Amino acid sequence: AQSVTQPDIHITVSEGASLELRCNYSYGATPYLFWYVQSPGQGLQLLLKYFSGDTLVQGIKGFEAEFKRSQSSFNLRKPSVHWSDAAEYFCAVVTNFGNEKLTFGTGTRLTIIP
């Protein structure tokens, strides 16, 4: 069965520092890949997605992610984090094309320190 792994449960980063959140998937073909952010009291917000084409994807809020087929990875990056980036981040995949069901990773909680 397909799965999504986010190895880091919790990451702490200083404000202004760079960030990389890891995501690996297990699936025979290339799935559709997503990164979502969940802030308290707000719904999950889509940061970016990859369907095909250029493997470096730009998203909102200054985030980007790179799809690496050889590593089955889709890591999220940001060159300089802001205090407002503190949230829970979820990687997700769609493997059953046609019904668009998302399979989520376990999430990474990001804490920003001054």
Added chain:
Amino acid sequence: GAVVSQHPSWVICKSGTSVKIECRSLDFQATTMFWYRQFPKQSLMLMATSNEGSKATYEQGVEKDKFLINHASLTLSTLTVTSAHPEDSSFYICSAMMDSQQFFGPGTRLTVL
């Protein structure tokens, strides 16, 4: 655009009672909506796919008689937790599909005493 609301945002109920949670797409129509459950510090688990005008499709292990889903219109899906028990306490999140993308509601915190 693409705003999804949920009501209520939180609810506390007694064991044995039923609770209804509404999910609305405010500025678009959604043939398909999804219902998720999220336990503390855990990921979202898909409970069911709700299709307007037809029966919901439940994921394996989800009791369809426990979690009743109705998608009566293109902007409203409801989840009713019947005869709720403390183990049903959780965070319930819905999403609505538009242009192959899911837009999520803010979630409903259910606490069953």
